[in-house]
Amino acid sequence: MKKMTSNAKFLAALVLGATLAGCQSQPTEEAVDTAAAEVIESGTHEVSGMTDSAVKSQEELAAEAAQALLAMTVFYFDFDQAIVKTDAYDVLQAHATFLSTNPAAAIRLEGHADERGTREYNIALGERRAKAVEKFLLVNGVSADQIETVSYGEERPVEGGHDEGSWAKNRRVELVYK
Amino acid sequence: MYLPKMMMALFLMQVSVFAQAQLRIEITQGGDDPTPIAIVPFNWSGAGLLKEDVANVVAADMGRSGQFRPLERADMLSQPRSSKEVFYRDWRVLGVDYLVVGRIDSVNLASVQTSSPASYGLSYELMDVRAQKPIASWKIAEVKDLRAAAHHISDTIYQKLTGLRGIFSTKLMYVSVVQQGSGEKVYKLEVADADGQRPRTLLESSEPIMSPVWSPDGKRVAYVSFAGGRPAIYIQNRFTGKRIKLTGFPGINGAPDWSPDGQKMAMVLSKDGNPEIYIMDMKTRALRRLTHHYAIDTEPRWTKDGAALVFTSNRGGSPQIYKVDALSGRVVRLTFRGSYNARAQTSPDGHDLVMVHRENGQFHISVQNLQRDLFANLTKTSLDESPSISPNGSMVIYATQHKNMGVLGAVAINGSIKYLLPARHGEVREPVWSPYLN
Structure with missing residues (x-):
């Protein structure tokens, strides 16, 4: 959460020159697979909240929508899989667009695994996941110089439970703006 | 920042002032038909109390191998100091197959001037209760670390009885x-x-x-x-x-x-x-x-x-x-x-x-x-x-x-x-x- 907030601030300063109210929606246990969809939804809420007081141009609305996508920096994976889920495409495309239009910006992709299985195998799995996200960004115009990948395997879980709800949140790649 | x-x-x-992750042992499943053994408290000829209960460390080692079951100290009918003092009958009635006795002597007292710790000499014997005779005896001429000495004793006894090198040290x-x-x-x-x-x-x-x-x-x-x-x-x-x-x-x-x-x-x-x-x-x-x-x-x-x-x-x-x-x-x-x-x-x-x-x-x-x-x-x-x-x-x-x-x-x-x-x-x-x- 900490990382997401600082990312959001960094991006807000770059894109809008304004501060961004934290869009901190986390996937729920039941709906991990729809993480990206949820985010878009909450981003929409924010936009509609702001239009109450002011009429915005199409450009401003588009920028705000893009920014809401950019505030999402965590991508989830299935067990023993390193395939980027289709519902993450919109968010990743927003990051790709931002990075290709801001060549000075750089990111670190941190790959993670859940606690099941062995530690070094999970390091390899975490790297696979980080590289899968990296590949998506490269294909969409980001320069390799802008991306650094690292795998923490199962060493840095965000949830400490020993159940599918925790595991689903731990199988992830975190995109961190440097 | x-x-x-x-x-x-x-x-x-x-x-860093916290203690390290001290581990304690909880045996959750006993060995398969372990051999009964008795480790008699070692006789200490010096003054005061020793920091380590050597026989206790040896008994715990043997028990942890799964191949031996050490006799509870409270069940011992006697505490001989050497093989000469052993009444084999005492141990046979308790169902013990092997017996270990030993003694600890002071070699050098701890010195404040040279800040060197005390050192000890140990001798111990292993006996076959059924055959009613000693199997082997050992001596450690001088040692400072009694706990390390106890693990070494476990290694020698284990190897003598199983033919396999011990892992207690x-x-x-x-x-x-x-x-x-x-x-x-x-x-x-x-x-x-x-x-x-x-x-x-x-x-x-x-x-x-x-x-x-x-x-x-x-x-x-x-x-x-x-x-x-x-x-x-x-x-x-x-x-x-x-x-x-x-x-x-x-x-x-x-x-x-x-x-x-x-x-x-x-x-x-x-x-x-x-x-x-x-x-x-x-x-x-x-x-x-x-x-x-x-x-x-x-x-x-x-x-x-x-x-x-x-x-x-x-x-x-x-x-x-x-x-x-x-x-x-x-x-x-x-x-x-x-x-x-x-x-x-x-x-x-x-x-x-x-x-x-x-x-x-x-x-x-x-x-x-x-x-x-x-x-x-x-x-x-x-x-x-x-x-x-x-x-x-x-x-x-x-x-x-x-x-x-x-x-x-x-x-x-x-x-x-x-x-x-x-x-x-x-x-x-x-x-x-x-x-x-x-």
């Missing part, structure tokens, strides 16, 4: 993790006696420490540290604390394993884009890539003859154990049972393969005989990992979850005895059994 760093430093300073290395109130985690690399006592910290970090291994002579250790935000392989002298960074390539720097002759280090690097197994010459630091496959290749472990390594690969679609010839690079698959087998190690005699095996969604420590088609689960718990075989091949130490905490477990390779070694503070993981150290 400077404030959080300062706070971090303060946290680390506070943490060996050590365990493991990673401990303590979560602070702030949520920050403190990782420590620790080494304790084989019974979990007397832990010593080799390294402390706010970033993860992984994959520790011993050098074949036990003097150095290698591990992966994430200090600096990226993984790197280090080797560290266990006594001086001096350490060097062995690798810090882009990508994975993981799973180091010293060759049995100490000349080479196997490791996993992904610098060429994919996790592959490499061998580094420890003198020249030259790297040789051993595997060439787009799949994940990791967790290399040398076989005891140094001719090959077993490793984990998902080249067949799921993680399985393979063996690669250290020179030719020729690969053969070893495991075919189930869809997840990882982190394997071969036993000292080369007959068995111990690994993490998934069955019905649960991860167990399992053993596969490489000569016959035999396979057995050594553990029944569900998140078991990081198995490491004792140097005499009799026991396996591993990491598991107990009461929602990471703890160490030990199990006999024949499945007979099982015990847990939970930490008094925090969690422990990635245990590695030392080689023989003397």
Whole structure:
């Protein structure tokens, strides 16, 4: 959460020159697979909240929508899989667009695994996941110089439970703006 | 920006005053028909109380092997000081097969001037109760560390009775993790006696420490540290604390394993884009890539003859154990049972393969005989990992979850005895059994 907030601030300063109210929606246990969809939804809420007081141009609305996508920096994976889920495409495309239009910006992709299985195998799995996200960004115009990948395997879980709800949140790649 | 760093430093300073992750033993499954033995309290001829109850340490060692059942001290009818004072009948009626008696004498008193501790001489005898005669007697001329002496006594008695070298003087290395109130985690690399006592910290970090291994002579250790935000392989002298960074390539720097002759280090690097197994010459630091496959290749472990390594690969679609010839690079698959087998190690005699095996969604420590088609689960718990075989091949130490905490477990390779070694503070993981150290 900490990382997401600082990312959001960094991006807000770059894109809008304004501060961004934290869009901190986390996937729920039941709906991990729809993480990206949820985010878009909450981003929409924010936009509609702001239009109450002011009429915005199409450009401003588009920028705000893009920014809401950019505030999402965590991508989830299935067990023993390193395939980027289709519902993450919109968010990743927003990051790709931002990075290709801001060549000075750089990111670190941190790959993670859940606690099941062995530690070094999970390091390899975490790297696979980080590289899968990296590949998506490269294909969409980001320069390799802008991306650094690292795998923490199962060493840095965000949830400490020993159940599918925790595991689903731990199988992830975190995109961190440097 | 400077404030959080300062706070971090303060946290680390506070943490270092905490005790190390002291382990205690909880036996959860007794041995299979263990031999009854009595270890009589050793007679102390000096003044005052000794710091260590030598007979108690020996009895605990023998019990932990799973092959012996020490007699409770309260059940002893007499406490002879030497074989001459033994009434065999006293022990036969208690069903005891073997008897150990001993004495401790003062050699040198502790000196404040030279700040040298006291030293002791020990003598002890082993007797066969049924045959009603002594089997062997030993003497330790001078020793300062009574606890180490007790483990040595256990080693000699165990070897005399089983023919197998004892592992009571060996050590365990493991990673401990303590979560602070702030949520920050403190990782420590620790080494304790084989019974979990007397832990010593080799390294402390706010970033993860992984994959520790011993050098074949036990003097150095290698591990992966994430200090600096990226993984790197280090080797560290266990006594001086001096350490060097062995690798810090882009990508994975993981799973180091010293060759049995100490000349080479196997490791996993992904610098060429994919996790592959490499061998580094420890003198020249030259790297040789051993595997060439787009799949994940990791967790290399040398076989005891140094001719090959077993490793984990998902080249067949799921993680399985393979063996690669250290020179030719020729690969053969070893495991075919189930869809997840990882982190394997071969036993000292080369007959068995111990690994993490998934069955019905649960991860167990399992053993596969490489000569016959035999396979057995050594553990029944569900998140078991990081198995490491004792140097005499009799026991396996591993990491598991107990009461929602990471703890160490030990199990006999024949499945007979099982015990847990939970930490008094925090969690422990990635245990590695030392080689023989003397």
